Structures are given as structure tokens and as C-alpha cells.
Amino acid sequence: MAAAPAAAPARALVSSSSSPSRGVHFCSGTSHPNLRAAAASASAPGWRRRDPAVSVAAGSAQSALGALAVDPKVDTLLDSVKWDSKGLAVAIAQNVDTGAILMQGFANKEALAKTISTKKATFFSRSRSSLWTKGETSMNFINVHDIFLDCDRDSIIYLGKPDGPTCHTGAETCYYTSVYDALQGSKPNEDRQVTITLYSLEDTISRRQEEATDGSGKPSWTKKLLLDNQLLCSKIREEAGELIQTLLENEDQSRTASEMADLLYHAMVLLRVKDVKMEEVLEVLRKRFSQSGIEEKASRNKS
Numbered sequence: 001m002a003a004a005p006a007a008a009p010a011r012a013l014v015s016s017s018s019s020p021s022r023g024v025h026f027c028s029g030t031s032h033p034n035l036r037a038a039a040a041s042a043s044a045p046g047w048r049r050r051d052p053a054v055s056v057a058a059g060s061a062q063s064a065l066g067a068l069a070v071d072p073k074v075d076t077l078l079d080s081v082k083w084d085s086k087g088l089a090v091a092i093a094q095n096v097d098t099g100a101i102l103m104q105g106f107a108n109k110e111a112l113a114k115t116i117s118t119k120k121a122t123f124f125s126r127s128r129s130s131l132w133t134k135g136e137t138s139m140n141f142i143n144v145h146d147i148f149l150d151c152d153r154d155s156i157i158y159l160g161k162p163d164g165p166t167c168h169t170g171a172e173t174c175y176y177t178s179v180y181d182a183l184q185g186s187k188p189n190e191d192r193q194v195t196i197t198l199y200s201l202e203d204t205i206s207r208r209q210e211e212a213t214d215g216s217g218k219p220s221w222t223k224k225l226l227l228d229n230q231l232l233c234s235k236i237r238e239e240a241g242e243l244i245q246t247l248l249e250n251e252d253q254s255r256t257a258s259e260m261a262d263l264l265y266h267a268m269v270l271l272r273v274k275d276v277k278m279e280e281v282l283e284v285l286r287k288r289f290s291q292s293g294i295e296e297k298a299s300r301n302k303s
Contacts, residue, residue, distance in 0.1 A: 226272065
């Protein structure tokens with residue numbers, strides 16, 4: 001499943017690593033209003049009308065869905081997609097928390113309608129000429145939080161949270177082969193994520209921790225921090241103070257960005273010491289999107 005990932009209408013995280021990567025997007029938490037309404041109506045009473053005119057790449061997909069009927073709002077949205085001559089559009093699954101591209105397949109009207117209705121990423125298999133929901137065999141479903149159409153409406157992104165590995169190899173994502181690494185003779189690494197900035201940094205910190213345990217190589221600053229909790233804590237306090245100072249002293253934006261980068265780096269070293277992944281932090285943030293900060297703080301105090 002190898003096609004270039006399409007860009008979602010969300011903020012881009014661009015890799016700062018030496019290996020250039022494609023733009024990868026992080027959901028801002030704001031659902032597309034039309035799709036939100038469509039998804040809501042899809043699960044409501046009245047999701048009953050069958051549309052015999054829906055085109056399918058091969059007829060068996062129609063029988064696979066059988067009586068799946070389409071709410072008028074969903075039907076209108078499905079008709080707005082620019083399906084190709086075979087009734088298909090590229091469908092890309094993307095991790096809602098990490099921004100990593102998980103996989104790419106194809107969807108037809110029925111697959112998109114079923115995804116809206118069930119919130120499980122569903123595709124059309126060209127080899128089997130039938131619908132298939134990712135995870136129906138492995139149980140590694142991709143739980144869809146939002147769906148995006150590109151500006152030309154000829155490709156789709158399923159933005160969701162995977163229950164487990166996405167790739168049939170057992171890797172978290174099908175996209176673990178860097179072209180630039182391959183050209184340099186490196187073998188594909190199934191544990192590798194698409195190297196957007198945060199995950200490239202997280203991977204580097206993780207490798208420094210491995211170096212710290214085997215006692216090899218010249219100590220790096222990261223390795224020193226990993227081996228000395230007191231030093232690490234003092235640096236986090238120091239960097240937090242310097243970030244605050246940029247506000248109190250009305251320093252310029254570049255200074256604020258630099259101090260925030262320092263604080264984020266040192267905080268991520270602490271996460272590595274505590275064996276907490278950045279994905280877990282982002283998941284916590286996402287779950288707070290629809291909750292008042294005051295209410296969330298109050299619930300923490302009670303627990």
C-alpha cells in the first residue's frame with residue numbers, strides 16, 4: 001500500500017531531521033462541520049434509504065453492504081467526492097495523535113459511508129472486489145475521529161487511533177522505509193515512525209538511552225541527563241524560568257521559540273526516563289479538547 005500521503009487541512013509538523021519527510025499533519029480538534037453532521041445523522045433513526053444508483057468498482061461491494069442506506073446529507077457528501085472512473089478515491093489512514101501516516105488504500109462510496117456510520121476505517125479491496133474494514137481479521141481497528149477531503153475532493157484522510165499495529169508485518173505503520181536511508185544502503189526498520197520533528201527527537205533520545213546502558217561512546221549531553229535525575233530536573237526548572245522570562249521581559253518571538261525548544265527537549269528526556277511516549281501525552285491533550293480546562297483540573301483534584 002504505497003502512495004504519497006495527501007495533506008490534511010490541519011497544522012503541519014515538518015521534519016528537521018537530515019532525511020526529508022513529507023508534510024505530516026496533526027489534528028487541531030475541530031471537526032469538519034459537514035462530516036460531523038453527516039456522521040451524527042448516520043447513526044440516527046432515518047438511516048434507512050437505499051441508493052441503487054451508487055457506483056461500485058465491482059458489483060460484489062454493493063451486495064456486501066446489502067441494505068446499508070444513506071441519509072440524504074451523507075448521500076450529498078458522497079456525491080461531492082470526485083470518484084475516479086472505477087468509482088474509487090485514495091483513502092489514507094493517519095494517526096490522530098502522532099500525525100503518522102498509517103496506511104493507504106482505496107475507498108468507494110459504500111466504504112466511505114460505512115466509515116462515517118461505524119467510525120471504523122473501511123476500504124474497498126481491488127483484489128477481492130469487496131469492502132473491508134481494517135482490523136476485521138486482526139482486530140487492529142483504526143477508530144476514526146474525523147475524516148478530511150482534500151481541496152479537489154479526490155482523496156480522503158481517515159484521522160483515527162489504531163488499536164494495534166497497522167501494517168501486516170506487525171509494524172505500527174506501513175511507512176517505515178526511508179528512501180534516503182535506502183539509497184545510503186540502510187535496511188528498513190519496522191520500528192521506525194515517519195520522522196516528523198517530535199518523533200525524530202524522541203527516537204534520538206531513545207538511542208542515547210541505549211548508549212547509556214551499554215557504556216559505549218563519548219557521553220553526550222542527552223546521555224548525561226538520562227543518567228542524572230538531579231541534573232535533568234535542575235535543567236527543566238532553568239529552561240522553564242527562561243521561557244517565562246521571555247514574556248516578562250517582552251523578548252522577541254525567536255527567543256521565545258528557542259527557549260520553548262530547550263524546555264521541550266529537556267522535558268522529553270524526562271519522559272524517556274519515565275518510559276512515557278510523546279504519543280501518550282498528545283492523546284491526553286486530545287481528550288481534553290472538548291472539556292473545559294477548569295472542569296478538567298477539578299476532576300484531577302477529585303481523583
